[in-house]
Amino acid sequence: MTEEIRSTNKRNKDRDAESLKFDYTLLMSCQRSVVALNKTLVHILEEVVAPYEYKVYLSSDGTERDRFYLFSSSSGALENPQEIDQIRQFDLDELESVDELVLIDENKIFYPAILNHRFYACIVTGIDVSEEVDEQIICILAIYCNVLILITDSKVDGLTQLLNRKSFDIDLALELQRPDIEKRRSSDGVVEVLESHLAIIDIDFFKAINDEYGHVVGDEVLVELADLMRLSFRSRDGLFRYGGEEFAVILRDVSRQQTKRILNRFCNMIENHQFKSVDSLTISIGCCGINNELNLLHLVEYADKALYYSKENGRNRVTHFEDIE
Numbered sequence: 176m177t178e179e180i181r182s183t184n185k186r187n188k189d190r191d192a193e194s195l196k197f198d199y200t201l202l203m204s205c206q207r208s209v210v211a212l213n214k215t216l217v218h219i220l221e222e223v224v225a226p227y228e229y230k231v232y233l234s235s236d237g238t239e240r241d242r243f244y245l246f247s248s249s250s251g252a253l254e255n256p257q258e259i260d261q262i263r264q265f266d267l268d269e270l271e272s273v274d275e276l277v278l279i280d281e282n283k284i285f286y287p288a289i290l291n292h293r294f295y296a297c298i299v300t301g302i303d304v305s306e307e308v309d310e311q312i313i314c315i316l317a318i319y320c321n322v323l324i325l326i327t328d329s330k331v332d333g334l335t336q337l338l339n340r341k342s343f344d345i346d347l348a349l350e351l352q353r354p355d356i357e358k359r360r361s362s363d364g365v366v367e368v369l370e371s372h373l374a375i376i377d378i379d380f381f382k383a384i385n386d387e388y389g390h391v392v393g394d395e396v397l398v399e400l401a402d403l404m405r406l407s408f409r410s411r412d413g414l415f416r417y418g419g420e421e422f423a424v425i426l427r428d429v430s431r432q433q434t435k436r437i438l439n440r441f442c443n444m445i446e447n448h449q450f451k452s453v454d455s456l457t458i459s460i461g462c463c464g465i466n467n468e469l470n471l472l473h474l475v476e477y478a479d480k481a482l483y484y485s486k487e488n489g490r491n492r493v494t495h496f497e498d499i500e
């Protein structure tokens with residue numbers, strides 16, 4: 176082969192690699208949900224990494240390493256607990272981006288998808304992958320992380336990292352479309368109706384906190400309250416920053432009595448919590464059942480009315496809309 180032909184081949188190959196990168200950048204950036212993006216990732220890997228064997232591990236939300244799970248594998252291979260242990264060994268504080276570290280053991284390569292100290296996914300392959308495929312995987316993961324962050328950031332409130340108001344509207348509308356309520360007999364023989372409930376939580380006299388300590392401390396209080404919500408509610412419940420100092424929770428598959436118990440417990444916990452920058456504060460809560468005969472505006476109106484009742488009747492309390500005479 177002459178020099179000229181060889182260099183043309185190389186140029187074509189480089190161009191192919193470039194156009195391939197362009198293709199999967201385009202494919203991934205068109206996705207609007209995490210589910211669709213994950214499916215696209217797998218689809219691209221099927222094209223790029225085959226015929227090498229690989230597994231795709233995903234983390235539930237990028238922060239909890241204990242929650243990595245096998246999402247897909249080339250040969251139908253099963254989840255390998257040893258691999259998950261190895262994934263957990265990556266030092267997040269040391270890493271800023273995807274291409275900084277690839278872990279290679281005797282017979283595997285671990286490609287972590289990491290951005291801004293968050294660990295989103297890990298691809299595991301054999302050590303026999305070509306240099307070209309190796310580069311492609313790193314590139315694919317960099318694009319994956321960036322698109323993932325764009326998708327999730329648009330759903331999350333920047334200050335508290337809870338879901339934002341836009342997500343609230345979408346999730347509440349979806350909740351209204353969920354099929355019928357479920358019935359269950361409780362331990363004392365009473366038949367309980369299990370349904371979803373909406374709660375709106377408002378900090379009492381928050382203006383006074385801002386006025387006395389300043390807005391920076393006010394913001395810290397909002398962040399701390401959001402952390403306490405994450406600790407107190409179940410992972411299947413939806414947690415939102417509804418507006419300024421108002422939060423919302425969608426509690427799923429609970430009875431009215433349970434809802435009141437859970438919310439009262441949260442109210443008491445906040446009352447007794449020693450916040451970092453303010454001694455104490457209280458919250459008021461209004462809640463209502465999510466009945467699919469209602470529409471979104473009615474639901475928010477009912478929860479708001481119940482919240483107003485809590486405020487008017489001494490604050491630091493929970494009111495269920497159906498309990499208002």
Ligand SMILES: Nc1nc2c(ncn2[C@@H]2O[C@H](COP(=O)(O)OP(=O)(O)OP(=O)(O)O)[C@@H](O)[C@H]2O)c(=O)[nH]1
Pocket residue numbers: 377378379380381382383385389390391392393394397418419420486490
């Ligand atoms: N620091 C901070 N303050 C906020 C934010 N959003 C809203 N606020 C403040 O929250 C306060 C809400 O005050 P009000 O609606 O008067 O109610 P309140 O003082 O909490 O009194 P009650 O709700 O009646 O118990 C206002 O001072 C807003 O400026 C925010 O993101 N950060």
